Amino acid sequence: MNTEVRDPRDCKELEALYELRWRVLREPWQQPKGSEMDDLDGDEGLSWNVAAICCRKVVGTGRLHRCSDREGQIRFMCVDEGYRNKGLATAILRHLHAKAAELGMVRIVANVREQAKGFYLKRGYTVAGQAHTLFGEVPHVRMLKDIEPGQ
Numbered sequence: 001m002n003t004e005v006r007d008p009r010d011c012k013e014l015e016a017l018y019e020l021r022w023r024v025l026r027e028p029w030q031q032p033k034g035s036e037m038d039d040l041d042g043d044e045g046l047s048w049n050v051a052a053i054c055c056r057k058v059v060g061t062g063r064l065h066r067c068s069d070r071e072g073q074i075r076f077m078c079v080d081e082g083y084r085n086k087g088l089a090t091a092i093l094r095h096l097h098a099k100a101a102e103l104g105m106v107r108i109v110a111n112v113r114e115q116a117k118g119f120y121l122k123r124g125y126t127v128a129g130q131a132h133t134l135f136g137e138v139p140h141v142r143m144l145k146d147i148e149p150g151q
């Protein structure tokens with residue numbers, strides 16, 4: 001599988017990335033289009049998206065935003081069902097960690113779905129506690145990871 005993990009290049013890729021977010025993270029809970037975005041999307045100085053592209057299709061994505069000078073948060077990690085367990089989310093996370101390090105961040109926080117906790121544990125995150133429950137039925141866990149410059 002020839003897949004590239006990189007910043008989205010244009011509006012078309014960005015739209016495809018939001019569509020994937022909605023399809024994986026919102027549609028199964030009957031959430032409307034638009035609910036997959038927050039106020040930081042589109043703010044180039046505060047949030048950074050990554051796309052995994054296969055045959056010109058966006059098949060995975062994740063986003064970093066700045067919480068403070070030294071801390072960033074990762075949100076909206078998702079991979080199209082047919083492309084899972086091929087290392088794409090790992091590559092997306094690596095790309096986001098590198099971006100965070102480049103921006104001077106030393107710590108990443110992520111409120112992750114309970115069912116995805118194992119993925120983050122394998123990637124060096126530790127559990128900091130319980131987080132919110134999304135849509136009244138998707139429990140989240142707060143996880144942390146320290147990153148080194150250039151990691």
Ligand SMILES: CC(C)(COP(=O)(O)OP(=O)(O)OC[C@H]1O[C@@H](n2cnc3c(N)ncnc32)[C@H](O)[C@@H]1OP(=O)(O)O)[C@@H](O)C(=O)NCCC(=O)NCCS
Nearest residue numbers: 077078079084085086087088089090112113115116118119
């Ligand atoms: C979680 C998700 C992003 C992982 O994407 P992926 O591209 O399949 O992940 P990778 O292929 O990089 O890594 C898979 C690895 O994580 C492990 N893994 C994936 N989900 C896991 C889970 N729920 N619990 C434990 N381990 C898990 C796999 O066993 C595999 O381990 P390995 O590298 O030792 O073989 C993907 O399953 C997804 O989109 N899920 C639905 C949306 C979601 O829950 N997003 C997370 C929101 S916080």
